[in-house]
Amino acid sequence: MDDQLLPPEAAYSNRLLDIQNLSKVFGGLRAVSHFDIAVPEGGLYGLIGPNGAGKTTVFNMITGVYAPTEGAIYFDGTDLVGMPPHLITRRGIARTFQNIRLFQNLTVLDNVRIAYHTHAGYGLVEAISRLGRFSRQERILTERAQDFLAVFGLHNRQLELAKNLPYGEQRRLEIARALATQPRLLLLDEPAAGMNPAETDTLMELIHFIRDTFKLTILLIEHQMRVVMGICEWITVMDFGQVIARGTPRDIQNNERVIEAYLGTRAGRGMALHVAGS
Amino acid sequence: MRRKFSIPSWIPTVLVAAILYIGVAYARAQGKISPYWYQVAQLAAVMAISSLGLNLIYGFNGQFSLGHIGFYAVGAYGSALITKDYLTKWSGNPVGALSWIVAVQIGLLLAFFVIGRMRLGALRRKMRDALSEALKPGEIGIISAIVLLILAAAGLAIGAGASYGLHLLLVQGLGRLVAITPKPVMEQVILFLALLNGGTMAALLSYLVGLPLLRLGSDYFGIATLGFAVMMYTALQNSDMVIPTMKGARGMVGIPRWTSWPWAFGALVFSVIVMRNLVRSSHGRAMISVREDEIAAKTMGVDVNQLKTLAFTFGGFFAGLAGGLYAHLYGFLHPSTFNMVKGFDPLIIIVFGGLGSMTGTLVAAFLFTFIIEGLRVILPQGFEDWRFVIYPIFLLLIMLLRQQGLLGTSEWGWFRAPLPPAREIPVPDRTVVRQQPAAEKES
Amino acid sequence: MTSITRSLASPKVLLRAVAWAVYIALGVGILWGVVALVRLQGPVFFLQAVLDGLRLGFVYALIALGYTMVYGIVRLINFAHGDIFMVGAFTSFYAITQYKWGFFPAILLAMFVCVLLNVVIERVAYKPLRNAPRIAALITAIGVSFFLEYFTALKWVFSADYITYQRPFKVVVWNIKGILISNITVIIVITTVLLLLILRYIVYNTRMGKAMRATALDKPTARLMGINVDGVISFTFALGAALAGAGGVLYAIAFPQIVTFMGIMPGLKAFVAAVLGGIGNIMGAFVGSLLMGMVDVLVVSFVPMGSRLRDLFAFLVLIIVFLVKPTGIFGEPEVEKV
Known part of the structure; x- marks a missing residue:
């Protein structure tokens, strides 16, 4: 060898x-x-x-x-x-975990949106005042996250809590979440x-x-x-x-x-x- | 999941708030409720603000803090110093305390900014790399500690210089403002500035306290913050050693009783809006992810330390704001108001209302305050001592019967996370691509 | 990189000298500090303070052990533990003043009453919450603490007044070259050491002790191994209460004024001591308590206005230890399994 x-x-x-x-x-x-x-x-x-x-x-x-x-x-x-x-x-570099580590009490959509956090594109002041880029960026962010979910066939379950998904879907969600960090x-x-x-x-x-x-x-x-x-x-x-x-x-x-x-x-x-x- | 009809979620929420506000104001104006209950209503709003802050730290960000009362105390005493100065000129100048407090805060921020720009972490790493072959790790540590300390001291010196200069400017400027503004207006302005500064002082202090302590694990962080609260309490008992007008263990008197239902309720509305918008943003979601799973959050690119500090600082701000309102509600501050036993109140409120539920916190804060203060009135003569015997029994029953709190993590109305806009989500066709993986790979 | 290293070859000696200068300065500073403390009021005063500190530390140790054992097994900060300590003091007070009991029967009675009380509390308040979020148990503990304090403060229970405690024996003071040692100190040290040895024996040499250690490590597995986990937990609460009860008696003998709120500060300090030593670690709790007692007394003796600032310093020490070693002196670093 x-x-x-x-x-x-x-x-x-x-x-x-x-x-x-x-x-x-x-x-x-x-x-x-x-x-x-x-x-x-x-x-x-x-x-x-x-x-x-x-x-x-x-x-x-x-x-x-x-x-x-x-x-x-x-x-x-x-x-x-x-x-x-x-x-x-x-x-x-993104990863998944051996024993799934999703954000259990958050929705499927939020799990992916969190991974997208660094690309959110608006600042703290804009978030609190809801002015400036907030609405537009938040919409884009949500749509991107939904697109990622769609790749894994999870877009119909976006509002469910991550912990309520069956095992196989949790695994897929974890990959989707990792991908969302780009x-x-x-x-x-x-x-x-x-x-x-x-x-x-x-x-x-x-x-x-x-x-x-x-x-x-x-x-x-x-x-x-x-x-x-x-x-x-x-x-x-x-x-x-x-x-x-x-x-x-x-x-x-x-x-x-x-x-x-x-x-x-x-x-x-x-x-x-x-x-x-x- | 998706609701069919849609009234914008803020409408019922605003309605409930308006009814609450007008109800209390009207009842007071008509003499339907006594000044005592009017005061209790204001206290409830104050408790709600403080508890919201703790819920941000513990309920949403998952950092178990037992030191919230310390920041509340800072806000209370800090803002009381400002208004008392305006009234009694204890510092020799009606705006002396205000100028100093503002100037020192800005100076500190400047110092942080300067120190931040020095990129001390990177510098330390560079020194470690450069020296790693010449010296032993311990020796490198000492050398870099000396360099860093000198740099940090330089940053602080810049900040201190700036504060002094700024203080002089502010005394002049604010003094003129006081001279030309009519007194009733100026009182409100001073109160506003005092409350704001109470909040920012507490926020700055939480930032400073949180910076080293937030790295500790959850229970250790709780104990360390408890330590902070006890230290703050002891310091307040001896505050007359530094600032005589704070009167230490005898209690600070002579604070104008300017807090009113509009002020308390207005501050509550402000806090609620800030808190809700923060939580329902990308920053807020990242904060919650830290609570859910810190390691997963880190590997999703979330700067965990930054978000912990952020939540802790905002939580501190709310506590300070609430403290300021409290100080001007009763016009008297005593260290024992800020002891450990009272320090558990916000914690009990947020657990009772549901960790990670803003609605729950608001409901629980009002219920809690009215029950505690109500017991004073309801209990027959000679049974006042039973108040704190009955209250823990309540507490036990609630914990035994409903561990997740009144509302769990569920929210109502405008507090709920907004639903994503309805849209057709394009589903990519997986099979097509799979048939020519080789061709895809070439491109 | 190599060029930087080479250019540093000559200042290397200088840098090393600076580092060593700092080391030496630190060492000299500490030494000078100790010498200054000793000279400030004379060596007798200093030694007396150290001795008093140790005495207080021994009492703290008795409380701290209960905290540390309970935390080690159920991960609960048992805020009510300080109040168990208070109940111990009051029980012995009634035994001694009203029934003229001697020291030994009184301390045994105090321990027995505390054990009974703590086991009942555990069964009623904590056991139903075993599978609940940890915060629920913590809030319950706070509730129990309030209840014990305010219930006993009622007029027909213990009342909320300060009560002077009568010692069950005459105080004898020996003067050894100016250092005063009373038989109180001797009794505290002997009782504490004896109880600690018994505790050590129970934890490390009995079946129950083994079960306790197993439960602390992994509850589900312990249960699978046939250990009666609930029994072990109750037993741990009982052990902690026995020590706290004894601590209460000794504390009251040393500082003969009791009130129903007396448990809060010593309880908190003892807890901090347990954390300082590394929570869940028996040795750590003991060492941490001695340290805490020393800090308390030394601050009172040597810092201007020390008696008013002692709590501040106690927690300052805690925070400094945390910053240097986040899990306490004897604590093992937590490694999260990923």
């Missing part, structure tokens, strides 16, 4: 996200250790690995929720380490978790669709092999905080270290390869 970071055809193209030597230590636990990844602009990239491999921690470091112990995260040439999360988002890089943390096969199919279609329409780069964590193998162009596999393999879905499927990590000698850790539809 060669150790190149990028898929061959993208080796010289723009590295939108370039993580070098990233580590995170919690107390004595080394959650992520010397992690490298390079995601080309426009790519659909997968990050997989058994539970506790450190995938979500990587996401948390990219988005600034956790501060890395060492290493650098270059996004479009700028190092993000030490930058507060909201500025990272404003630079163009990102260039979208991080999806187990988007298909808990979905049935039909919902998963829709989701895969959606991911392709949004990548193409919004000209996005997508990095996704996923457990369902069907999703990963079905849509990712390039995959990085982690175990115990380290990269153990990279390659195309086909490479990964036949990689012995990956199979071992998931099923082999450490099967007792309680993890299993999620086979499609099972």
Whole structure:
């Protein structure tokens, strides 16, 4: 297995996200250790690995929720380490969460409008006095938010509270909300978790669709092999905080270290390869 | 979901407000209610303003503050100093206190602005990067602390200089204004300025207090603000050490009783409008998102610290405004009015009315005030002491029977979030694109 | 970047010297401060103040532990805890003055009454709110606090007047080179240490203690493991009340004037002490309380107008600690799982 970071055809193209030597230590636990990844602009990239491999921690470091112990995260040439999360988002990185973190008591529409907050285009004085740009901008903002909802088929439920949506729709709403921040890089943390096969199919279609329409780069964590193998162009596999393999879905499927990590000698850790539809 | 017919939602709200206002004013004019109840009605409006502020901080922004009463006290004493000065010239000049208070506030704002423009955070990061190879982290910390302190002190010095100059100007200018304006008009102007300054003083102080404390977690923030309130209370008890006319623990007297139902109600209407417009804007939604899930809010690009500070500052303003009205309602201020026990009142009101409900806060503030003050009158002779025995039992029953408060988070009329305008939402056709993903990718 | 570093190579020594000058200045400043304090009124006065501070700190510790345990288990700031403390003081007052009980029976009775009261309060007021938003329980706690204060202030209960407390023993004062140590101090220290050792034993060496610690960590899981969570919570309230009751008696012995509102400030201070040490942490509560007691007495002794400003300083210390270490001295930093 060669150790190149990028898929061959993208080796010289723009590295939108370039993580070098990233580590995170919690107390004595080394959650992520010397992690490298390079995601080309426009790519659909997968990050997989058994539970506790450190995938979500990587996401948390990219988005600034956790501060890395060492290493650098270059996004479009700028190092993000030490930058507060909201500025990272404003630079163009959006994410979803493994355990859905919607604004539960707000309406579906408001969830998306909040993500659009930074583009609201009116100031505090205008908001309180309701003068100036307020009415126009608020209308535009609402319409944009509704358009995002329409992409995910949620426009008919815009006035419902987020917590009252069924699970699959909550997942989709979370992606819609992330998209409304107008990102260039979208991080999806187990988007298909808990979905049935039909919902998963829709989701895969959606991911392709949004990548193409919004000209996005997508990095996704996923457990369902069907999703990963079905849509990712390039995959990085982690175990115990380290990269153990990279390659195309086909490479990964036949990689012995990956199979071992998931099923082999450490099967007792309680993890299993999620086979499609099972 | 969508209502069929539509009267604009503000019409019934304005009607109810008008009926309330005219009702009380008319009843008083006709002698139907005693001065005592007239005063209670004003107090209720004052409580409503203060509670709205706390609801913004806790109910909408999710920051558990137990220090609200401290800002209320600042507003009360601050504005009382201004009007008392006009009446009794305790500072030697009828507008001396006013000029100083305004000048110091503007000077502070200037200092903040200057310090803000220095971009101290970026400077610190730059120094850390530049020195990281030469020195140890602790040493870098000391060096950058020295540099930052010097810069901040310079900013404050600029502010202080500006305040002094401004004070001189204001004393002259306002003095002339007082000389040429007829007295009844000037009294109202002074009261207006005093109330406004009570609010802004409290707002400035909340900004200063909130800046370091809002980073703490929710319960810790509550305890720290409680600490602030106790410190404020202790400071007020000893206020005569600094400003003799505040009289410390003996209580400040000689404050003109200028608050009237139009003033109290007008201030309430003003606060309600500001609050509602703020909450029902993009800023307000972002504030609520902080309450719902701070981390998710951050990753949606919401500047959580900024919004917390914003909510806390506005909340402080409302508390200060209410405090000012309170001071001029009774004409007497005593530190014990601002002790911890009284400090729970706004918290109880907003929980009783429903956290995150403006309607609930308004209803609860009036109910609460009328019940508490009403118990004074209703209880038979010799049972006055029972007032605070009955009241906690009420409280317990309400919490046991209705934990989400009177109205939960629901709102009425104009307070509700406006519905999005009806429109045909274009639904993109997903299938077409999916058939040629390769072609899409090329473009 | 490298050019900047190189250009700094020569001023490096200078900068390092500045940093060390600050370190030394700080150290000298602290030392000078302590020496100045000692010299201000003489070392005897200083040591006396420290001793009195520790004595007060021991009483605070008894209250603080109740706060910290209850908070650790149900995440409730139990504002009524200070009033339990007051009930303890009053119970012992009646036992001693009216029934001529001695110190030990009186303190045991006070502890027993407080335990009973707190368990009843927990069952009636807090238990129904276990699944409610936390604020509901907090408001209830405030309500209970008001109720205890104002109900006991009624004429036919304890009345709202200040009452002079009669000590159940004669005060003996020993003079050791000018430092006055009374048997009150000795009794407070011995009682407190004894109670703390018992508490430590219960929390760390018994089944109930293990159940308490498990419940504090994770209530649903504890319940799944077969722990009677409601029982554990009641037990925690009982333990806290027993300590607070004893604290009330000791406080009244040290400062022999009681009133139904006496619990507010010591309660608040003890709570602050618990937070200062790191809430949920028994050791932290103890250390925080000693610190709080010291601050109280030192401010009164050395700051001009200190007796009027002591509360201000107490909370100033809290806020400073918060700014340096947001979760208290022994508190572990909170990491939110994302």
